[in-house]
Amino acid sequence: MEKNEKTVQDASMEISDKGFVPTALLAFFLGPLGAHRFYVGKIGTGLLMLVTFGGLGIWALIDFIMIIVGSFKDKEGRPVKNH
Numbered sequence: 001m002e003k004n005e006k007t008v009q010d011a012s013m014e015i016s017d018k019g020f021v022p023t024a025l026l027a028f029f030l031g032p033l034g035a036h037r038f039y040v041g042k043i044g045t046g047l048l049m050l051v052t053f054g055g056l057g058i059w060a061l062i063d064f065i066m067i068i069v070g071s072f073k074d075k076e077g078r079p080v081k082n083h
Contacts, residue, residue: 031060041075
């Protein structure tokens with residue numbers, strides 16, 4: 001296994017250092033503004049959500065559901081889960 005593959009595999013096994021509860025609350029209350037994406041370090045998509053008002057709320061709702069079920073990831077590709 002190459003070093004790059006090992007790094008990707010290690011990142012997928014780690015849990016994000018960003019908290020589950022703050023991410024979920026930001027998505028619930030400020031989701032259309034992309035606050036949860038700014039919080040986890042996804043600045044580019046956070047700006048897109050801000051401009052499109054969370055894809056008219058649809059994108060924000062999908063992100064909120066992904067956070068609750070544990071499949072939302074931070075900038076480094078680590079899942080934001082309740083530990």
